[in-house]
Amino acid sequence: MEDVTVYVVNYNRKFLSLQYVDPVTGKRKTKSSKTTNRRKAALAAVEWQTELRNGLYRSPSKQSWAEFKERYEREYMQPRLKPGSHDSIYSTFSMVDQLMGPQRLRQVTSQWVTQFQLKLADAGRQPATIAKHLRNLRTAMNWAKTQKFISEVPTIKEPKKGKHAKQMKGRPITEEEFERMLDAAGQVVSIRAPAWQRFMKGLWWSGLRLSEAIDLTWDQWADGIRVQVSADGYVFLLISPEDEKGGKDRIYPVAPEFAEMLLDVPAEERSGFVFDLPQKTGTRPGRRETGKKLSRMGEAATIKVDESSRGEKKHVKYASAHDLRRAFGFRWSRRIFPAELMELMRHDDISTTMKFYVGQQAELTAKKLYEALAREEGIKQSLSSGGESQHNTSHNTSSTRIRSA
Numbered sequence: 001m002e003d004v005t006v007y008v009v010n011y012n013r014k015f016l017s018l019q020y021v022d023p024v025t026g027k028r029k030t031k032s033s034k035t036t037n038r039r040k041a042a043l044a045a046v047e048w049q050t051e052l053r054n055g056l057y058r059s060p061s062k063q064s065w066a067e068f069k070e071r072y073e074r075e076y077m078q079p080r081l082k083p084g085s086h087d088s089i090y091s092t093f094s095m096v097d098q099l100m101g102p103q104r105l106r107q108v109t110s111q112w113v114t115q116f117q118l119k120l121a122d123a124g125r126q127p128a129t130i131a132k133h134l135r136n137l138r139t140a141m142n143w144a145k146t147q148k149f150i151s152e153v154p155t156i157k158e159p160k161k162g163k164h165a166k167q168m169k170g171r172p173i174t175e176e177e178f179e180r181m182l183d184a185a186g187q188v189v190s191i192r193a194p195a196w197q198r199f200m201k202g203l204w205w206s207g208l209r210l211s212e213a214i215d216l217t218w219d220q221w222a223d224g225i226r227v228q229v230s231a232d233g234y235v236f237l238l239i240s241p242e243d244e245k246g247g248k249d250r251i252y253p254v255a256p257e258f259a260e261m262l263l264d265v266p267a268e269e270r271s272g273f274v275f276d277l278p279q280k281t282g283t284r285p286g287r288r289e290t291g292k293k294l295s296r297m298g299e300a301a302t303i304k305v306d307e308s309s310r311g312e313k314k315h316v317k318y319a320s321a322h323d324l325r326r327a328f329g330f331r332w333s334r335r336i337f338p339a340e341l342m343e344l345m346r347h348d349d350i351s352t353t354m355k356f357y358v359g360q361q362a363e364l365t366a367k368k369l370y371e372a373l374a375r376e377e378g379i380k381q382s383l384s385s386g387g388e389s390q391h392n393t394s395h396n397t398s399s400t401r402i403r404s405a
Contacts, residue, residue, distance in 0.1 A: 006049040008033065008041045016041040018048055022151065023106070063149060065102040069093055076143050087288050092136035095120065108141065110155040117159070124315060126308060128169065131158040170305040170323045172330035177303045178204055181319060184300035188293055192278045199275045200294070203321055205258040207328030207345055210294075210321040211287045212239075214277070218270040227262060227274060235259035239346075252346060255332065295320045329356045 009017045009030070016038065019030045031048075033041040077086055099119040102108060113134070120130045138156040145153050173181070182200060185193040203213055208225075215224035216237075226238040228251075237252045254262075262274070277285055285293070298305075298319030306317040329345055333356040336344070342353040 004049060004052045006045040006052070008038060008045050018045050020049070020052070063105045065096075065105055065107070068105045068144065068149065071147075072140055072143060075147075076140075083287075088132065089136050089140075092133045095133055096137070099123065105144065105149060108137075108150075108154055113137070113154050113156050121159075124308070124313070126169065127159045134158050170317060170320065170326060172327040173303055173305065173319050173323050174327075177301070177319065178324070178327065180301040181297050181303060184297045187300045188296045195276050195278050196293070196297075199277060200297075200324065202258065202261065202275055203324040204328065205255060205261055207255065207258075207325050207332075209325060210291055213275060213321075214273075214285075214287060214290060216274040218272060218274060227270075229263070233263070235262050250346070252343065255328070255344065291321055298323070326356075329353075333357055 003023060004020050006018055006020045009019045011017050013032075015035055016033045017030050018033050018041070019028055021027070022029055033044045035041050035044065073086075077089060081089075096102065096116065100112070100116050102112070116137075117130060117134065120133060125133075134156050135158065138153070141150065141153045141156070144150045178200075182197050185196045185200070189196050199213065202208070202216075203210070206213065208216065212225050216227065217224050218227055220226055220228070220238075223240075228236045228238050230236065235254050235258070237254060239250050239252065265274075273284075277290065279285055295318060301319070303319035303323075304316055305319050305323050308315050308317070325345075329341065332341055332344060338350060338353050338357060341356065342350055345353060347353045
């Protein structure tokens with residue numbers, strides 16, 4: 001804290017006091033000089049001031065927001081976080097710059113965070129998106145405190161989820177919609193459409209997350225998620241802790257349709273990445289770029305999966321890669337039990353899996369109601385038909401008797 005100045009203060013106590021103003025909090029910091037001699041107290045003040053100014057960290061009051069972001073990326077994000085998490089943090093920092101534009105790290109206070117949250121809501125961001133930005137910001141501020149850039153972490157509370165909040169931000173798309181999305185690939189990637197269509201089919205049949213499908217490889221010793229084919233012809237996914245959302249080393253079965261798709265690849269061609277994603281530049285696209293292309297295909301196919309209001313404007317969300325995963329979960333939720341789907345989807349929490357079963361019981365009950373009504377109507381119709389038949393037979397017999405007489 002090179003801008004700190006320590007003063008000698010007389011509070012009429014046993015000893016003279018030493019005091020300075022903390023540049024981060026604005027609070028006065030005081031301690032005893034252990035002497036009644038003003039000259040000795042002044043020397044103690046100089047000594048303490050020198051210690052403060054030559055501390056292990058530079059003054060937070062002078063650290064710019066841009067410098068903090070750079071250090072956070074270099075010293076925390078790159079060595080500790082998976083690449084997939086970087087985009088989320090960059091998105092948060094972008095929103096901070098756009099809505100708040102802080103110049104100094106010290107500006108990020110509890111009141112500042114409250115204003116940031118309100119501006120996110122005014123900009124039409126959904127509660128889940130706001131919560132994500134606040135989580136990212138809290139993690140950054142916690143790291144700032146461990147590095148002694150700030151003396152205390154501002155209060156950051158995530159918005160409470162409403163009782164009637166949507167379970168999903170998108171929805172499972174239908175098979176007909178998926179076919180339209182495949183057809184729309186040519187409008188987005190032109191002559192590269194066949195490779196991208198194969199990639200989409202892989203997402204549709206596997207239920208893989210986008211980053212998992214991009215990294216999926218045949219090579220057993222490579223980084224990422226690997227395909228393993230057993231001697232009996234069963235296909236499994238080997239996922240290391242670094243690439244598993246749950247952070248554990250695991251092996252998973254795959255759905256039969258996806259297994260068939262993988263086994264159709266000749267053995268001599270099973271090397272490198274499972275899905276080829278050609279680019280004009282010749283480089284392999286990352287998760288963000290791949291996701292944008294798939295979303296453009298969903299828009300080109302006019303597959304609307306959600307709609308929300310952002311201020312006075314309505315925001316339409318079109319089918320994306322995650323909606324293909326949702327469709328996979330929805331299909332299999334009608335075939336297997338929740339615990340089995342949890343393993344197939346590689347969820348870390350059963351509550352996430354149960355979202356795919358929401359409404360199914362109501363649907364089954366509705367089906368039974370209609371079936372019961374149909375049976376009742378059938379019985380009535382049968383009885384009615386039988387009564388009319390019996391009446392006609394009696395009438396015909398009487399007529400015959402009359403004519404015979």
